[in-house]
Amino acid sequence: MPRPHTFPSADHDHRHCLDEILTAAERLCRQRRARLTPRRRRVLEIVAESHAAIGAYDIIDRLAADGGRPAPITVYRALDFLMSQGLVHRLASLNAYVSCPQAGAEHGAQFLICHDCGAIGELADPGVEARIAEAAAHVGFEVAMPLVEIAGTCAECRRAAT
Amino acid sequence: MPRPHTFPSADHDHRHCLDEILTAAERLCRQRRARLTPRRRRVLEIVAESHAAIGAYDIIDRLAADGGRPAPITVYRALDFLMSQGLVHRLASLNAYVSCPQAGAEHGAQFLICHDCGAIGELADPGVEARIAEAAAHVGFEVAMPLVEIAGTCAECRRAAT
DNA sequence: GTTGACATGTTATACTGTAACAGAATATCT
DNA sequence: AGATATTCTGTTACAGTATAACATGTCAAC
Numbered sequence: 001m002p003r004p005h006t007f008p009s010a011d012h013d014h015r016h017c018l019d020e021i022l023t024a025a026e027r028l029c030r031q032r033r034a035r036l037t038p039r040r041r042r043v044l045e046i047v048a049e050s051h052a053a054i055g056a057y058d059i060i061d062r063l064a065a066d067g068g069r070p071a072p073i074t075v076y077r078a079l080d081f082l083m084s085q086g087l088v089h090r091l092a093s094l095n096a097y098v099s100c101p102q103a104g105a106e107h108g109a110q111f112l113i114c115h116d117c118g119a120i121g122e123l124a125d126p127g128v129e130a131r132i133a134e135a136a137a138h139v140g141f142e143v144a145m146p147l148v149e150i151a152g153t154c155a156e157c158r159r160a161a162t
Numbered sequence: 163m164p165r166p167h168t169f170p171s172a173d174h175d176h177r178h179c180l181d182e183i184l185t186a187a188e189r190l191c192r193q194r195r196a197r198l199t200p201r202r203r204r205v206l207e208i209v210a211e212s213h214a215a216i217g218a219y220d221i222i223d224r225l226a227a228d229g230g231r232p233a234p235i236t237v238y239r240a241l242d243f244l245m246s247q248g249l250v251h252r253l254a255s256l257n258a259y260v261s262c263p264q265a266g267a268e269h270g271a272q273f274l275i276c277h278d279c280g281a282i283g284e285l286a287d288p289g290v291e292a293r294i295a296e297a298a299a300h301v302g303f304e305v306a307m308p309l310v311e312i313a314g315t316c317a318e319c320r321r322a323a324t
Numbered sequence: 325g326t327t328g329a330c331a332t333g334t335t336a337t338a339c340t341g342t343a344a345c346a347g348a349a350t351a352t353c354t
Numbered sequence: 355a356g357a358t359a360t361t362c363t364g365t366t367a368c369a370g371t372a373t374a375a376c377a378t379g380t381c382a383a384c
Contacts, residue, residue, distance in 0.1 A: 007301070035381085037331070057370070071334070076372065081331095092255045093309050095340095095371060110294070112303045125297035128290070132272070132312060135287035139169070140317025141274045147255050149309045150294060155302025197350085199362070218340070233365065238341065243362095257340060257371095 007114070007121045007154045008051050021048045021099055025087050028104050034085055042066070043078040044099065047088055052118035053096035091120065093149045110148040116157035123150075169276070169283045169316045170213050183210045183261055187249050190266050196247055204228070205240040206261065209250055214280035215258035253282065255311045272310040278319035285312075 008017070025044055029036040036044075046062045047054055059075050079097055082088035087103045090096075091111060098111075098120045110128055112121035133143045153161070170179070187206055191198040198206075208224045209216055221237050241259055244250035249265045252258075253273060260273075260282045272290055274283035295305045315323070 007303075035330075037380095039332075055370080056372080070332090072372070073334090073374090074332070077332080092311075110297075112298060112301070114303070115306070121301065121303065123297050123301070125293070128293050128297055131287070131290050131293045132310070135272070135285050135290055136274060136312060136314065139274070139283065139285070140320065141169075141276075141283065141312075142315045142320060143312050144277065144314040145312070147309075147311045147313070148294065149254075150298060150303070150305050150307070151309070152298065152306040153304045158302065158304060197361075199349095201363075232363090234341070235343090235365090236363070239363080 007112075007119050007156060010156060014050070018045070018048050021101070021103070024103055025085075028087070029085065032085070034081075039070075039074070040078045040081050043075060044082055044087055047079075047082070047097050048099035050118075051098070051101075051120055053091050053094050053098040053113075053120055055094075055096045059097075091149055092147060093151070111150065112154065113149060113151045114154035114157055115151055116153055116161075119154055119156075121154065123148075169274075169281050169318065172318060176212070180207070180210050183263070183265070186265055187247075190249070191247065194247070196243075201236070202240045202243050205237060206244055206249055209241075209244070209259050210261035212280075213260070213263075213282060215253050215256050215260040215275075215282055217256075217258045221259075253311055254309060255313070273312065274316065275311060275313045276316035276319055277313055278315055278323075281316055281318075283316065285310075 008014070022041065022045060025041070026036060028034075042063070043059060046059050056072065056075050056079065059079075060070060060072060063070050063075070079088060079090070083090060083097075085103070086100060088097050088099055089109060089111070091098060091113065094113070101122060102124075107122070107124040110123040110125065112123060114121070128148065129146060132146050132148075136143050170176070184203065184207060187203070188198055190196075204225070205221060208221050218234065218237050218241065221241075222232060222234060225232050225237070241250060241252070245252060245259075247265070248262060250259050250261055251271060251273070253260060253275065256275070263284060264286075269284070269286040272285040272287065274285060276283070290310065291308060294308050294310075298305050
Protein backbone atom coordinates (compact mmCIF):
# COMPACT_ATOMS: atom_id res chain seq x y z
CA MET A 1 0.00 0.00 0.00
CA PRO A 2 1.20 3.51 -0.67
CA ARG A 3 2.79 4.93 2.43
CA PRO A 4 1.86 8.57 2.63
CA HIS A 5 4.41 11.04 3.99
CA THR A 6 7.28 8.65 4.19
CA PHE A 7 9.50 6.18 2.40
CA PRO A 8 8.67 2.63 1.46
CA SER A 9 9.80 0.20 4.15
CA ALA A 10 12.29 -2.57 3.52
CA ASP A 11 9.55 -5.18 3.09
CA HIS A 12 7.58 -2.93 0.75
CA ASP A 13 5.37 -4.90 -1.66
CA HIS A 14 5.71 -2.75 -4.70
CA ARG A 15 3.54 -4.84 -6.98
CA HIS A 16 0.65 -4.14 -4.67
CA CYS A 17 1.66 -0.50 -4.21
CA LEU A 18 1.75 0.08 -7.95
CA ASP A 19 -1.61 -1.56 -8.33
CA GLU A 20 -3.12 0.73 -5.71
CA ILE A 21 -1.67 3.80 -7.34
CA LEU A 22 -3.19 2.87 -10.69
CA THR A 23 -6.53 1.94 -9.19
CA ALA A 24 -6.69 5.17 -7.25
CA ALA A 25 -5.80 7.12 -10.39
CA GLU A 26 -8.58 5.45 -12.32
CA ARG A 27 -11.10 6.15 -9.60
CA LEU A 28 -9.98 9.75 -9.30
CA CYS A 29 -10.13 10.41 -13.02
CA ARG A 30 -13.53 8.77 -13.32
CA GLN A 31 -14.85 11.02 -10.55
CA ARG A 32 -13.43 14.09 -12.24
CA ARG A 33 -14.39 13.09 -15.77
CA ALA A 34 -10.75 13.35 -16.68
CA ARG A 35 -9.59 10.97 -19.37
CA LEU A 36 -6.91 8.59 -18.19
CA THR A 37 -6.16 7.27 -21.67
CA PRO A 38 -4.00 4.18 -22.26
CA ARG A 39 -1.01 6.36 -23.07
CA ARG A 40 -1.41 8.41 -19.90
CA ARG A 41 -2.06 5.33 -17.81
CA ARG A 42 1.05 3.69 -19.19
CA VAL A 43 3.17 6.75 -18.42
CA LEU A 44 1.83 6.80 -14.87
CA GLU A 45 2.61 3.10 -14.58
CA ILE A 46 6.20 3.72 -15.67
CA VAL A 47 6.66 6.66 -13.32
CA ALA A 48 5.19 4.66 -10.45
CA GLU A 49 7.35 1.63 -11.15
CA SER A 50 9.66 2.83 -8.44
CA HIS A 51 9.67 5.44 -5.72
CA ALA A 52 12.64 7.12 -7.34
CA ALA A 53 12.22 9.96 -9.78
CA ILE A 54 12.48 9.27 -13.48
CA GLY A 55 13.46 11.63 -16.28
CA ALA A 56 11.20 12.31 -19.23
CA TYR A 57 13.65 10.76 -21.67
CA ASP A 58 13.95 7.63 -19.56
CA ILE A 59 10.19 7.35 -19.79
CA ILE A 60 10.51 7.59 -23.55
CA ASP A 61 13.08 4.78 -23.50
CA ARG A 62 10.71 2.59 -21.50
CA LEU A 63 7.89 3.34 -23.92
CA ALA A 64 10.16 2.57 -26.86
CA ALA A 65 10.63 -0.91 -25.41
CA ASP A 66 6.85 -1.38 -25.79
CA GLY A 67 7.38 -0.77 -29.54
CA GLY A 68 7.32 2.56 -31.36
CA ARG A 69 9.36 5.34 -29.85
CA PRO A 70 7.09 8.32 -29.10
CA ALA A 71 8.26 11.90 -29.61
CA PRO A 72 9.27 13.78 -26.44
CA ILE A 73 6.22 16.02 -26.67
CA THR A 74 3.98 12.98 -26.30
CA VAL A 75 5.46 12.12 -22.94
CA TYR A 76 5.51 15.73 -21.78
CA ARG A 77 1.82 16.00 -22.62
CA ALA A 78 1.03 12.89 -20.64
CA LEU A 79 3.10 14.21 -17.73
CA ASP A 80 1.30 17.56 -17.91
CA PHE A 81 -2.00 15.77 -17.62
CA LEU A 82 -0.84 13.60 -14.74
CA MET A 83 0.54 16.63 -12.93
CA SER A 84 -2.68 18.57 -13.47
CA GLN A 85 -4.48 15.72 -11.74
CA GLY A 86 -1.97 15.61 -8.90
CA LEU A 87 -0.94 12.06 -9.80
CA VAL A 88 2.64 12.97 -10.57
CA HIS A 89 4.98 15.67 -9.31
CA ARG A 90 7.94 17.27 -10.98
CA LEU A 91 11.14 17.71 -9.01
CA ALA A 92 12.81 20.89 -10.17
CA SER A 93 16.14 20.02 -8.61
CA LEU A 94 16.32 16.74 -10.57
CA ASN A 95 14.42 17.57 -13.75
CA ALA A 96 12.54 14.38 -13.05
CA TYR A 97 9.10 13.09 -12.16
CA VAL A 98 7.73 10.99 -9.37
CA SER A 99 4.32 9.50 -8.70
CA CYS A 100 2.35 10.88 -5.83
CA PRO A 101 1.62 8.35 -3.08
CA GLN A 102 -1.37 10.32 -1.85
CA ALA A 103 -3.01 11.52 -5.02
CA GLY A 104 -6.33 13.15 -4.41
CA ALA A 105 -5.46 14.34 -0.95
CA GLU A 106 -4.77 18.02 -1.02
CA HIS A 107 -1.34 18.55 0.35
CA GLY A 108 1.59 20.87 0.26
CA ALA A 109 4.58 19.54 -1.55
CA GLN A 110 7.74 19.03 0.43
CA PHE A 111 9.96 16.39 -1.07
CA LEU A 112 12.65 14.34 0.56
CA ILE A 113 15.23 13.08 -1.90
CA CYS A 114 17.51 10.28 -0.77
CA HIS A 115 20.76 10.62 -2.65
CA ASP A 116 21.75 7.05 -1.78
CA CYS A 117 18.79 5.03 -3.04
CA GLY A 118 17.13 7.75 -5.09
CA ALA A 119 13.77 7.26 -3.43
CA ILE A 120 11.51 10.26 -2.97
CA GLY A 121 9.44 10.83 0.14
CA GLU A 122 6.79 13.40 0.69
CA LEU A 123 6.41 15.47 3.78
CA ALA A 124 3.12 17.17 4.42
CA ASP A 125 4.07 19.14 7.45
CA PRO A 126 1.79 22.15 7.85
CA GLY A 127 4.34 23.57 10.28
CA VAL A 128 6.92 23.91 7.55
CA GLU A 129 4.57 25.75 5.25
CA ALA A 130 3.35 27.92 8.09
CA ARG A 131 6.88 28.82 9.14
CA ILE A 132 7.74 29.71 5.56
CA ALA A 133 4.63 31.83 5.09
CA GLU A 134 5.33 33.58 8.37
CA ALA A 135 8.95 34.33 7.58
CA ALA A 136 7.95 35.57 4.13
CA ALA A 137 5.16 37.74 5.52
CA HIS A 138 7.72 39.28 7.83
CA VAL A 139 9.34 40.92 4.80
CA GLY A 140 5.99 41.67 3.17
CA PHE A 141 6.12 38.77 0.76
CA GLU A 142 2.97 36.84 -0.06
CA VAL A 143 3.57 33.17 -0.77
CA ALA A 144 1.86 31.65 -3.78
CA MET A 145 3.75 28.43 -4.35
CA PRO A 146 6.44 27.26 -1.97
CA LEU A 147 8.83 24.71 -3.39
CA VAL A 148 10.73 22.55 -0.94
CA GLU A 149 13.08 19.79 -2.07
CA ILE A 150 15.30 18.35 0.59
CA ALA A 151 18.28 16.22 -0.33
CA GLY A 152 19.64 13.84 2.27
CA THR A 153 19.61 10.26 3.44
CA CYS A 154 16.52 8.19 4.15
CA ALA A 155 16.10 5.99 7.20
CA GLU A 156 16.72 2.73 5.33
CA CYS A 157 19.96 3.99 3.82
CA ARG A 158 21.17 5.39 7.13
CA ARG A 159 20.57 2.01 8.73
CA ALA A 160 22.35 0.27 5.86
CA ALA A 161 25.33 2.64 6.15
CA THR A 162 26.15 1.70 9.74
CA MET B 163 23.80 49.14 -0.26
CA PRO B 164 22.86 45.47 -0.47
CA ARG B 165 19.84 44.76 1.64
CA PRO B 166 20.27 41.38 3.22
CA HIS B 167 17.24 39.15 3.66
CA THR B 168 14.82 41.26 1.73
CA PHE B 169 13.97 43.01 -1.50
CA PRO B 170 15.38 46.27 -2.77
CA SER B 171 13.21 49.19 -1.77
CA ALA B 172 11.56 51.50 -4.25
CA ASP B 173 14.31 54.11 -3.92
CA HIS B 174 17.03 51.50 -4.27
CA ASP B 175 20.29 52.96 -5.64
CA HIS B 176 21.42 50.09 -7.74
CA ARG B 177 24.59 51.70 -9.06
CA HIS B 178 25.83 51.84 -5.51
CA CYS B 179 24.49 48.39 -4.70
CA LEU B 180 26.29 46.85 -7.66
CA ASP B 181 29.47 48.62 -6.69
CA GLU B 182 29.29 47.22 -3.18
CA ILE B 183 28.68 43.73 -4.46
CA LEU B 184 31.75 43.87 -6.67
CA THR B 185 33.91 45.42 -3.99
CA ALA B 186 32.83 42.82 -1.46
CA ALA B 187 33.54 40.07 -3.99
CA GLU B 188 37.04 41.39 -4.60
CA ARG B 189 37.75 41.63 -0.90
CA LEU B 190 36.42 38.14 -0.28
CA CYS B 191 38.39 36.57 -3.09
CA ARG B 192 41.57 38.33 -2.03
CA GLN B 193 41.12 36.97 1.50
CA ARG B 194 40.59 33.47 0.20
CA ARG B 195 43.27 33.62 -2.45
CA ALA B 196 40.59 32.82 -5.01
CA ARG B 197 41.09 34.32 -8.42
CA LEU B 198 38.38 36.72 -9.44
CA THR B 199 39.62 37.03 -13.02
CA PRO B 200 38.28 39.68 -15.41
CA ARG B 201 35.96 37.15 -17.03
CA ARG B 202 34.56 36.03 -13.69
CA ARG B 203 34.25 39.57 -12.46
CA ARG B 204 32.39 40.56 -15.61
CA VAL B 205 29.97 37.64 -15.23
CA LEU B 206 29.32 38.60 -11.63
CA GLU B 207 28.73 42.18 -12.76
CA ILE B 208 26.17 41.01 -15.31
CA VAL B 209 24.39 38.75 -12.84
CA ALA B 210 24.32 41.53 -10.27
CA GLU B 211 23.01 44.10 -12.74
CA SER B 212 19.56 43.45 -11.38
CA HIS B 213 18.01 41.64 -8.46
CA ALA B 214 16.18 39.38 -10.85
CA ALA B 215 17.60 36.04 -11.91
CA ILE B 216 19.31 35.73 -15.26
CA GLY B 217 19.75 32.65 -17.45
CA ALA B 218 23.16 31.42 -18.53
CA TYR B 219 22.41 32.11 -22.17
CA ASP B 220 21.26 35.63 -21.41
CA ILE B 221 24.63 36.16 -19.77
CA ILE B 222 26.24 34.93 -22.97
CA ASP B 223 24.18 37.44 -24.95
CA ARG B 224 25.34 40.23 -22.68
CA LEU B 225 28.95 39.14 -23.04
CA ALA B 226 28.55 38.95 -26.80
CA ALA B 227 27.63 42.63 -26.74
CA ASP B 228 31.10 43.29 -25.28
CA GLY B 229 32.51 41.73 -28.44
CA GLY B 230 33.27 38.05 -29.07
CA ARG B 231 30.61 35.59 -28.12
CA PRO B 232 31.97 33.10 -25.59
CA ALA B 233 31.02 29.43 -25.67
CA PRO B 234 28.43 28.35 -23.09
CA ILE B 235 31.00 26.38 -21.16
CA THR B 236 32.92 29.56 -20.50
CA VAL B 237 29.98 31.12 -18.72
CA TYR B 238 29.12 27.95 -16.84
CA ARG B 239 32.68 27.77 -15.59
CA ALA B 240 32.56 31.34 -14.37
CA LEU B 241 29.21 30.64 -12.70
CA ASP B 242 30.62 27.52 -11.04
CA PHE B 243 33.43 29.58 -9.60
CA LEU B 244 31.11 32.32 -8.40
CA MET B 245 28.80 29.75 -6.82
CA SER B 246 31.72 28.00 -5.13
CA GLN B 247 32.55 31.34 -3.52
CA GLY B 248 28.95 31.96 -2.52
CA LEU B 249 28.76 35.06 -4.69
CA VAL B 250 26.02 33.72 -6.90
CA HIS B 251 23.19 31.25 -6.36
CA ARG B 252 21.41 29.02 -8.82
CA LEU B 253 17.64 28.85 -8.72
CA ALA B 254 16.60 25.36 -9.71
CA SER B 255 13.00 26.32 -10.33
CA LEU B 256 14.07 28.96 -12.88
CA ASN B 257 17.28 27.50 -14.29
CA ALA B 258 18.72 30.91 -13.60
CA TYR B 259 21.29 32.66 -11.47
CA VAL B 260 21.18 35.51 -9.03
CA SER B 261 23.85 37.40 -7.13
CA CYS B 262 23.97 36.97 -3.40
CA PRO B 263 23.39 40.15 -1.41
CA GLN B 264 25.19 38.80 1.60
CA ALA B 265 28.14 36.98 0.15
CA GLY B 266 30.56 35.83 2.76
CA ALA B 267 27.99 35.49 5.48
CA GLU B 268 27.22 31.83 6.03
CA HIS B 269 23.54 31.39 5.53
CA GLY B 270 20.95 28.89 4.54
CA ALA B 271 19.37 29.55 1.23
CA GLN B 272 15.66 30.23 1.09
CA PHE B 273 14.69 32.24 -1.93
CA LEU B 274 11.67 34.42 -2.49
CA ILE B 275 10.80 34.79 -6.15
CA CYS B 276 8.45 37.62 -7.10
CA HIS B 277 6.58 36.55 -10.21
CA ASP B 278 5.53 40.13 -10.91
CA CYS B 279 8.85 42.00 -10.98
CA GLY B 280 11.13 38.96 -11.10
CA ALA B 281 13.21 40.13 -8.15
CA ILE B 282 14.71 37.54 -5.87
CA GLY B 283 14.86 37.94 -2.12
CA GLU B 284 16.70 35.82 0.35
CA LEU B 285 15.35 34.63 3.62
CA ALA B 286 17.74 33.37 6.25
CA ASP B 287 15.25 32.15 8.77
CA PRO B 288 16.80 29.51 10.99
CA GLY B 289 13.29 28.56 12.07
CA VAL B 290 12.42 27.35 8.60
CA GLU B 291 15.49 25.17 8.35
CA ALA B 292 14.96 23.88 11.86
CA ARG B 293 11.32 23.03 11.16
CA ILE B 294 12.32 21.20 8.00
CA ALA B 295 15.08 19.25 9.72
CA GLU B 296 12.69 18.36 12.52
CA ALA B 297 9.91 17.18 10.21
CA ALA B 298 12.41 15.18 8.19
CA ALA B 299 13.96 13.62 11.28
CA HIS B 300 10.49 12.55 12.31
CA VAL B 301 10.49 10.08 9.41
CA GLY B 302 14.13 9.16 9.95
CA PHE B 303 15.46 11.35 7.17
CA GLU B 304 18.72 13.21 7.60
CA VAL B 305 18.84 16.52 5.76
CA ALA B 306 21.96 17.32 3.77
CA MET B 307 20.84 20.16 1.53
CA PRO B 308 17.43 21.73 1.82
CA LEU B 309 16.27 23.68 -1.21
CA VAL B 310 13.55 26.25 -0.66
CA GLU B 311 12.29 28.46 -3.48
CA ILE B 312 9.13 30.34 -2.78
CA ALA B 313 7.17 31.95 -5.58
CA GLY B 314 4.82 34.79 -4.74
CA THR B 315 4.50 38.55 -4.68
CA CYS B 316 6.93 40.96 -3.09
CA ALA B 317 5.88 43.89 -0.93
CA GLU B 318 6.51 46.51 -3.64
CA CYS B 319 4.41 44.65 -6.19
CA ARG B 320 1.62 44.05 -3.70
CA ARG B 321 1.53 47.75 -2.98
CA ALA B 322 1.56 48.58 -6.68
CA ALA B 323 -1.29 46.16 -7.33
CA THR B 324 -3.75 47.88 -5.02
C1' DG C 325 -24.39 10.60 -37.61
C1' DT C 326 -22.63 15.26 -37.08
C1' DT C 327 -20.30 18.44 -34.37
C1' DG C 328 -17.13 20.02 -31.19
C1' DA C 329 -13.72 19.15 -27.88
C1' DC C 330 -10.01 16.78 -26.62
C1' DA C 331 -5.98 13.70 -27.54
C1' DT C 332 -2.22 12.20 -30.32
C1' DG C 333 1.16 12.29 -34.21
C1' DT C 334 4.82 14.66 -36.85
C1' DT C 335 8.39 17.67 -37.61
C1' DA C 336 11.24 20.92 -36.24
C1' DT C 337 13.51 23.66 -32.93
C1' DA C 338 14.68 26.15 -28.52
C1' DC C 339 16.82 26.07 -24.16
C1' DT C 340 20.11 24.26 -20.65
C1' DG C 341 24.31 22.09 -19.53
C1' DT C 342 28.74 19.10 -20.10
C1' DA C 343 32.95 16.29 -22.13
C1' DA C 344 37.48 16.26 -23.81
C1' DC C 345 41.51 18.16 -25.13
C1' DA C 346 44.69 22.06 -26.39
C1' DG C 347 46.72 26.26 -25.24
C1' DA C 348 47.54 30.37 -22.28
C1' DA C 349 48.25 32.63 -17.92
C1' DT C 350 49.55 32.61 -13.18
C1' DA C 351 51.68 30.94 -8.95
C1' DT C 352 55.39 28.45 -6.61
C1' DC C 353 59.81 26.68 -5.80
C1' DT C 354 64.52 26.53 -6.20
C1' DA D 355 65.08 34.47 -13.14
C1' DG D 356 63.83 29.99 -15.01
C1' DA D 357 61.56 25.48 -14.56
C1' DT D 358 57.52 23.40 -13.09
C1' DA D 359 52.97 22.73 -11.55
C1' DT D 360 48.53 24.48 -11.28
C1' DT D 361 44.70 26.87 -12.71
C1' DC D 362 42.14 29.27 -16.16
C1' DT D 363 40.40 29.88 -20.84
C1' DG D 364 39.44 28.55 -25.74
C1' DT D 365 37.52 25.36 -29.10
C1' DT D 366 34.74 21.86 -30.76
C1' DA D 367 31.45 18.80 -30.20
C1' DC D 368 27.64 16.88 -27.99
C1' DA D 369 24.10 15.42 -24.27
C1' DG D 370 19.90 16.35 -21.89
C1' DT D 371 15.47 18.84 -21.21
C1' DA D 372 11.43 21.00 -23.08
C1' DT D 373 8.25 23.38 -26.39
C1' DA D 374 6.01 25.40 -30.98
C1' DA D 375 3.04 24.73 -34.76
C1' DC D 376 0.13 22.34 -37.40
C1' DA D 377 -2.13 17.98 -39.00
C1' DT D 378 -4.77 13.99 -37.89
C1' DG D 379 -7.35 10.99 -35.12
C1' DT D 380 -10.71 9.70 -31.39
C1' DC D 381 -14.36 10.20 -28.33
C1' DA D 382 -18.64 12.00 -26.18
C1' DA D 383 -22.72 14.52 -26.40
C1' DC D 384 -26.17 16.39 -28.83
